[in-house]
Amino acid sequence: MFKSFVHRARLTSLVFVFLLSLIISPEVLFALSSNTQPLASNIFVEIAKKQNPAVVNVSTKAKAEVAPQRNFPVPRPNNPRPGPGQGKSPDPFRDFYDRFFGERQNQQPKRGMGSGFVIDKEGHILTNYHVIEGADEIVVMLEDNGKEKEYTATLIGSDSKTDIALVKINREPGDTTEFPFLKLGSSEHLEVGEWVVAIGNPFGLSHTVTVGVVSALGRSIGAGPYDEFIQTDASINPGNSGGPLINIEGEVIGINTAIISGNTGGNVGIGFAIPINIAKGILKDLKETGSVTRGWLGVMIQKITPELEKSFGLNQSEGALVGDVIPDGPAAKGGILRGDVITKFNNQLVREMEDLPKIVAATHPGSAVDVEVIRDGSLKVLRVTIEVLQDSKEVVVAKADPLGLQVQDITEEIAQGLKLQDLEGVLVSDVAAGDAASEAGIRRGDVISEMNRAPVKNVEDYQNLLASVQKGSSVLFLVKRGGSTIYIAVKVA
Secondary structure, eight states: OHHHHHHHHHHHHHHHHHHHHHHHSHHHHSOBOTTSOBOOTTHHHHHHHHHGGGEEEEEEEEOOOOOOOOSSOOOOOOOSSOOTTTTOOOOHHHHHHHHHHOOOOOOSOEEEEEEEEEOSTTOEEEEOHHHHTTOSEEEEEEEETTEEEEEEEEEEEEETTTTEEEEEEOOOTTOOOOOOOOOBOOOTTOOTTOEEEEEEOGGGOTTEEEEEEEEEEEEOOSSOTTOOEEEEOSOOOTTOTTOEEEOTTSOEEEEEEEEEEOTTSSEEEEEEEEEHHHHHHHHHHHHHHSSOOOEEOOEEEEOOOHHHHHHTTOSOOOSEEEEEEOTTSHHHHHTOOTTOEEEEETTEEOOSTTHHHHHHHTSOTTOEEEEEEEETTEEEEEEEEOEEOOGGGOOEEOOOOSOOOEEEEOOHHHHHHHTOSSSOSEEEEEOOTTSHHHHHTOOTTOEEEEETTEEOOSHHHHHHHHHTOOTTOEEEEEEEETTEEEEEEEEOO
16 A cells, blocks of 8 residues: 555656656747747847847937026926936925026036937938937947947937937948848737847946847827837836847847836836837838828817717717817818718728827828718718828827816807807806716816707707706717817716
């Protein structure tokens, strides 16, 4: 009996050891690629050796600007791209000095640092716009046979909306040096779980290599209208901005840009990279003109909530709801109306509200495209000629914040103060926290111009329409707010 027990125990131990060896074997430790071939154990070593020479450290210097005197310190919003020193406690003596004597005139030049990577033998470098923004001098450091070589660089083009910049290394006359460069891959078919490598200059530590995976795709972090970030757990810190995110084939699939950080301003395993296909889409414009030409539709849009879906009688939540149409813009000329739901643009599906600005921006100005809309339950196809997006004509995404509701007529004084074009509508003069309107997002200062698609010219109109509303139903408001027009559906308790 005892021998049998010992035999079974030994056999169990051997099985456990065997299973454990499988768990920690290199073939299992390194994930399988799409063709089921195991990764070589030295794959990241090879990537580092081959790609490091084409990754550059970027440092900038800007002339000191004398800030105007102020009586009280102005709070600054949190920067989604933390920089060196962020998170440190403010100087209480500096604060005291500023309160009573105005801000000190600091004449020290402003310096910055980041990363970038060479994309051709001529020395063009991709980096982030926020790395070189406002720079009077750009210096890049390349690795050359184990030593770092310094060059000045010139800004060729930039695009603040995507946070991408293109600079070029300055060479002496007659210098025919061919720079090492990275191959631009494709971010179109990335999958969550793929191995990636980040190379950059975190905290000034040049050519730092970190490894991780693609954690998520299509992330929106509120950085701009064209948010579509790759999320990765490869360690990214301040100074990594502008550096490459590389796949196991050694190709660039993203530009490291932002992090979510803790109190220290450092990495917590959540970093974001701009998909390289976005950079490839604007690279020609940056090289040839120094800026990016985008298409403009001329609409203000908002997300379709369940209440809005019900109010408009839709059988789907996909698409972008038109909150307003810019007068004399492409959409207005093409027949798009407020309340239309755009479901397809130039044969591309608009599944989410965020899809539309990206698709429109990528459309060449002057192009005549078909736009499919749902209007009063019917599908319509409209022909729209796209125009050039100017900086002053940015796509506006209408959003409602939860606040509240009491109304009054609009006087000439109110119209002048709110810069309203006419006296029609009712002004929300007070809100009650916790009621249905507040929960839906109507807030003080809003101007209600429609209820259930009927015009509201004054308080009398508002009260008459409100009297016809049944409990348990939803009221569809058209609200003017800060130059935008949005729909808000309120469920009546």
